[in-house]
Amino acid sequence: MENNPRLFELYPALTEVAAETRATALAQAQILAVPAGTLLFDERQPCQGFPFMLAGAVRVLKSAPNGRELPLYRVLPGETCIITASCLLGHADYNARGVAEGATELVFLPRPQFDLLLASPPFRDFVFSLFAERIAELMQLVEEVAFRKLDQRLAALLLGKGRTLHITHQQLADELGSVREMVTRLLKGFAEQGLVALGREQVEILDAAGLRRVAAE
Numbered sequence: 001m002e003n004n005p006r007l008f009e010l011y012p013a014l015t016e017v018a019a020e021t022r023a024t025a026l027a028q029a030q031i032l033a034v035p036a037g038t039l040l041f042d043e044r045q046p047c048q049g050f051p052f053m054l055a056g057a058v059r060v061l062k063s064a065p066n067g068r069e070l071p072l073y074r075v076l077p078g079e080t081c082i083i084t085a086s087c088l089l090g091h092a093d094y095n096a097r098g099v100a101e102g103a104t105e106l107v108f109l110p111r112p113q114f115d116l117l118l119a120s121p122p123f124r125d126f127v128f129s130l131f132a133e134r135i136a137e138l139m140q141l142v143e144e145v146a147f148r149k150l151d152q153r154l155a156a157l158l159l160g161k162g163r164t165l166h167i168t169h170q171q172l173a174d175e176l177g178s179v180r181e182m183v184t185r186l187l188k189g190f191a192e193q194g195l196v197a198l199g200r201e202q203v204e205i206l207d208a209a210g211l212r213r214v215a216a217e
Helices: 005-010 012-016 019-026 082-090 111-118 121-147 150-159 169-176 180-192 208-216
Strands: 030-034 039-041 049-063 069-075 097-110 196-199 202-205
Touching: 005 012, 005 049, 012 121, 019 097, 019 111, 049 082, 049 111, 069 097, 069 121, 069 169, 082 111, 082 121, 097 111, 111 121, 150 169, 150 180, 150 202, 150 208, 169 180, 180 196
Parallel strands: none
Antiparallel strands: 030 097, 039 097, 049 069, 049 097, 196 202
């Protein structure tokens, strides 16, 4: 693993760890390559180790008893999964699900080796700095869910994806933590107002200024 330059490019904090400590920890690491849709961890499962993302993305979601899912965040190369880190630090089971988006490659570090790296200040600072970033993102998500109406959130989501979106209503609903029927109803309303044009697995934005007004209401 010491000969994997991409790992150190994406996680430069590792280069600041003492060479002997780093070599001892990474000697036990494994490279995992998984296809799209792979369930990497699930609720109530024990956490066995820490991932370093090399390629792809992992989508972290929280499931409700009625089957709905609320997307919490995505883990991209160079980032960490704070739920995994918190489970390792607290010796707790997972309380969310992690699913691979597209082909995903990661370096998996077993729990004892994670503890070894965490004793090094550069790596510890890296982990906790990303904790702070993720908590800020999650607080924003809580604010949106609690205080913004679904039509506002949908308008903002559409505006952030370009003029033409090749996406299903179900995918939009998943990102919003809603249900397809609600999203379809709102999209039809947007279309009737001339804000968007709907096609098969496609949404074309016709009036971006109008969508921005909806998002800001």
